Amino acid sequence: MGNILEFLIRTDVWMGTIVVVLVPVGFTVLSNKLKELRKKTHKRKEQHFIQNFTLSPKISANVEQIKAIVGDSSDIIFRQFKLGMDNRSCSIVYIDGLVDQHLLQQSILHPLLNTKQVKSGLNFFKTESIKDFLMLHTIEVSDVKVVKETDKMVRQLLSGSVLLLVDGLAEVFVLSVKKWILRGMEEPITETLVRGPRMGFIENLRDNTAMLRRMTTDPNLTFTDFEVGERTKRQLTVTYLKDIANEKLLEEVKERINNLDIDHAAETGYIEQLIEDDYLSIFPQVQSTERPDRVMAAILEGRIAILLDGTPYALIVPTTFSMMLQSPEDYYERWIPMSLIRMLRYVAAFLSVFLPSFYIAFVSFHQGLIPTDLALAIAGTRIGVPFPTIIEALLMEVSIELLREAGLRLPRPVGQTVGLVGALIIGEAAVQAGLVSPIMVIVVAATAIASFVSPQYGAGIALRVLRFLAMFSAAFLGLYGISLFFLAICVHTVKLRSFGVPYITPGTLYSKDDWKDFFLRMPLFTMRKRPTEYFPKDQVRRKKY
């Protein structure tokens, strides 16, 4: 009894108990909270950011209404004038900077001001016929809509269209003469290739769809538009080949996009995070790319691309782990070197996750597994290092990550300096000062280089996070810990799905044909069928050979 009491009053016992109880309870509470947040449906009413009003035949009233809605912004131009033929008052409204001034002058203002009555049976003084006359004879713009809904009209105005209000008409002409400053097309810097098109998406959605359209004349290439962002209403386009993409997949994608609930989507990253399957997973379940050729190849496989106005990044779903280690160049170069390079990428991915943890496991748990001479050499270099291996490894890995982040954000010339200084500090000074052992520097450097091999930035980040977890598991239980960690990853990835497709397909021996394009990139003629993992409607890619 006394023993039990003595045991109970020990502080470390209580600390342990608190840790054992609090940590799992905390995790559970946190995950439940997150789940609830995600599932919570909105009770609030649908918001209307634009007041509806009814258009009156009186032009001054309409102009006043529009002014009331868009406010007194200095970039909105109201221009009143009289029609050339019957002195009827008109007004054009547009946003300065979003409109092609030259075209506005030439194709809209000039004809309207100068139209003279032509020989035709039309009676100008009747309001119905003035609408037709303007549409058919006067306005020299191809994209003309006649709109009655005022909220739509205002949206159009704010996205760069010109509104033409005519006295006596309870409708508004929406003329599209959009033009604004755009970045020119460049080679995407995050996904550079040695061989392949030097094209990259830009911020304008229409140009992006045009780029895709340029790649094929297949009438099945379909763009379906959505509007996302309750307040900002951005245009989002789902792209697919309608005779290849699986219908259920398409439905699922459309449903998830329709269920999006966000006020503003600044980048496809928002969309990605809102439509992905498992928000707790460390792996990206949606592929993002800047390359039109990659998107084209994906939709030809039966996958679906999502483009958003205002960002050069397109999303591709579904995505598997092997996608993260593939580059379009794999298909552009010959198959033997590219197969080897692809295997190299798998090795690099493995190393970038596990190399430091293997070092930790070998040096602090399994010294017997190192060849004697190397063991003695490592032991020699570690003499005088004040930290255990895990601290040493963490120190180096964290400083490498710091360097990487610093180099990323700084202006390019400064970034290089930071890299140089950092390399000096890490490589030379830390060893000289006896903080870390030289072999640790080699391990960290090799890991960093291996992690740069990843052709997708998103995948690289995921692996970087996993590396730290692997290091901790190695520090706890050595190789046994690493195997447990690896098993945990395997369990997770087997369970993880991206739009219904298991994440490590075809690693799960799902289809023998898909293995031709997994670790190896077999010759093109062998890949006669589209990958079955996406259940394409049209299976056959090539008939002959």
Add this chain to the structure above:
Amino acid sequence: MAKQKMKRNIFAGLIVLLFLSGCWDSSDIEDMSFVIGFGFDSSENEETPIKHTTQIAVTKKKGEQAGAQQGKMYQDITLEGNSLHDILRSISLQLPYPVYTDHLASIVINQETAERYDLSILLDQILRDNVTRLSPVVVLSKQQASDVLGTNIEGEIPSSYIGNIFDNETSTMKMLPPVRVGDIAANISSHVSFVLPNVTKEKNTILVHGAGVISGKNNKLVGYLTDDEVQGINWVTGKGKGGLLNFKDEKDNTIIYEVQHYKTKVEPLYKDGRLAFRVKVTSQGWISEDWSQSSNNLSERYVQKLEHLAEKKVVKLMEDTMKKLQNEYQSDVIEFHDSFRISYPRDYQEMKKDWDKYFADADVTYDAKIKIINTGDMVKD
């Protein structure tokens, strides 16, 4: 829902339990003493019959790497005691770090000690210990094992030096294949006789020289073999990896035949209680040296003559060795029991106990076939 929550809690609890173990078995590599070699000698003191030498590698300190060549690369600790484990633990009294035997490279046993003590007793701790591997080579030594391990070889640790010598088994027939702790464990437990290579310390080096025969009956050293007899053993067992055959022609000129490839087949015959073996050796190789100054003579007849001489020499080597093994030591160290067991499994079960006796009485016939496929780069007149 509540059930699921419960499950989740239990699962999370289990995960946390994993971490409670802390860094199980973790110890940093610089905080251990790497044992590279063991040496066994016997001591005169009856209380402490074993004199045991532990060779520990000195890990080079940083910044001293350049000067490390002068310093000793190892540290020998010789202690006496009556139990190996006890001695090993006593070492901890004078070392800063615990001993770690995973990198053990070789075990040197003094000949006298091997004659006096049963090997299964000497090596008992090593065989039981699950950290020490079965890979260290075991050798006998003529001098005291502590002396052999103390040989001053420039830039080498003597015990790993011994282990490395056996990498040369491809270039000489005078060296037995290395015998590892695992082999000894197997032989001891099945009461089979075997040979252990012997090393000798010469001034500043260690050389492999001859061998010792360990009897399967009492696991003690019962006799020695010379270099020539080791060659004979290699020819009979067929376990050598290649080497030279030195023979003489009728005018006493030295001729060297380099074995490229050889194979030995032992055919047992057991009839009416008489045990007989037929040893068939086939070999291919080159003539690499010929002192008879007949370098121009590349005629087929001459080559055939050489082949015949070489065959005779091989048979003689084998005969001499077998004579000693059968008559003097009565120990089957050449694994004739294995081929006999395969051919006559039932009979072997009965004869297993006294196998060495049967072996001593067996008739052995020899048959060597040597083919010279190359006489070297020679220019004919």
